[in-house]
């Protein structure tokens with residue numbers, strides 16, 4: 001049996017702060033003092049650097065960590081093609097632009113099915129995406145559904161990007177090289193490019209959403225005139241503490257290797273087997289590490305006078321492009337909040353956006369869309385691609401148009417979210433057809449009933465006794 005130190009280490013202790021320079025040692029004395037790579041690192045460990053940016057990236061962007069581990073991560077035979085999952089379920093990752101469907105229609109999905117035969121990796125399904133991980137450009141939008149923990153002797157990693165996981169149903173207990181993250185519904189986690197991890201399901205099946213950012217890293221949005229606090233506060237992000245296992249087998253790469261490492265590389269899965277656990281990091285320091293965040297801690301800001309603000313005020317994390325203010329991907333939430341706007345149509349306005357908007361619902365209902373069968377429901381999704389017109393469904397519009405404008409709290413017990421991207425996204429075959437969740441009557445259901453409120457010129461003339469035509 002692998003010897004672990006879980007029993008005497010508090011498994012769910014975290015270190016707080018966003019993009020902080022952190023350090024953690026599971027055995028005291030494991031971190032070299034004043035050195036990164038001494039001739040003989042303490043306790044017989046290997047020093048290994050994990051870079052999240054080019055070595056020469058400017059200081060304010062530079063991301064890297066030093067890992068002090070029992071064996072270096074290169075100690076494995078070459079990767080080969082991944083063996084098909086035992087249950088025949090395979091992840092859906094295909095993202096070549098020629099295989100994506102670019103369509104101007106508004107799309108909405110019924111809740112994606114729970115799956116019992118999959119684990120987190122085989123249960124990953126690419127729904128939509130843009131760009132190309134080989135060029136470190138673009139993003140992928142996923143849903144996942146898993147009924148099983150990943151094998152205790154396995155790890156997954158992606159060379160394609162940073163994965164932001166939105167837990168919708170069920171708990172993810174994520175073991176990473178840096179330590180453990182427990183991620184419950186209404187929490188998110190970010191696993192940076194390259195970090196090895198294993199997803200366990202302590203309380204049964206899980207379902208959720210994920211966004212892989214092929215380019216750059218997530219950061220907190222600028223706060224501008226909001227000031228120095230608000231939205232997602234840096235101190236509420238939590239990073240793991242070091243936690244390791246001692247099972248290092250024999251160093252020989254002899255074919256008797258028991259630990260499977262699955263690597264996602266250009267949206268293709270590769271696999272190798274090594275005799276030693278990948279979770280052998282005894283200590284680490286740096287600013288490139290996985291983290292989690294409880295969306296309940298979001299400090300929501302809104303209008304206290306009139307008009308519905310842009311949803312950018314709800315940005316939790318942003319993956320910036322090279323063009324200031326234009327995101328490869330924003331992660332935005334719609335948490336419970338007070339609406340007090342005077343003489344204001346309070347739900348989102350009708351609009352067409354140069355950005356694409358993929359939305360999901362973690363729990364509850366969204367104030368611009370009906371729930372219920374055929375509506376926007378938890379575990380489902382919608383996509384309003386570049387310039388696809390959308391807005392409240394007819395019922396929500398009429399309700400808000402006629403509502404008494406007293407202060408009300410919307411979204412009590414609910415949380416929708418949006419992955420907003422500057423790219424036109426293509427939908428996969430799985431997303432459009434195989435999943436069989438696309439709501440054929442989305443347009444009719446939502447906007448088929450929008451009424452004409454325009455009184456007509458004749459009535460206006462009658463009312464005012466003059467022509468309004470210029």
Ligand SMILES: O=C(O)Cc1cc(O)ccc1O
Pocket residue numbers: 308309310311347348349351357368384390391418
């Ligand atoms: O389309 C949506 O429902 C998301 C959204 C919400 C909002 O408050 C303003 C703009 C917007 O795109």
Ligand SMILES: [Fe+2]
Pocket residue numbers: 348351353357384390
């Ligand atoms: Fe929108």
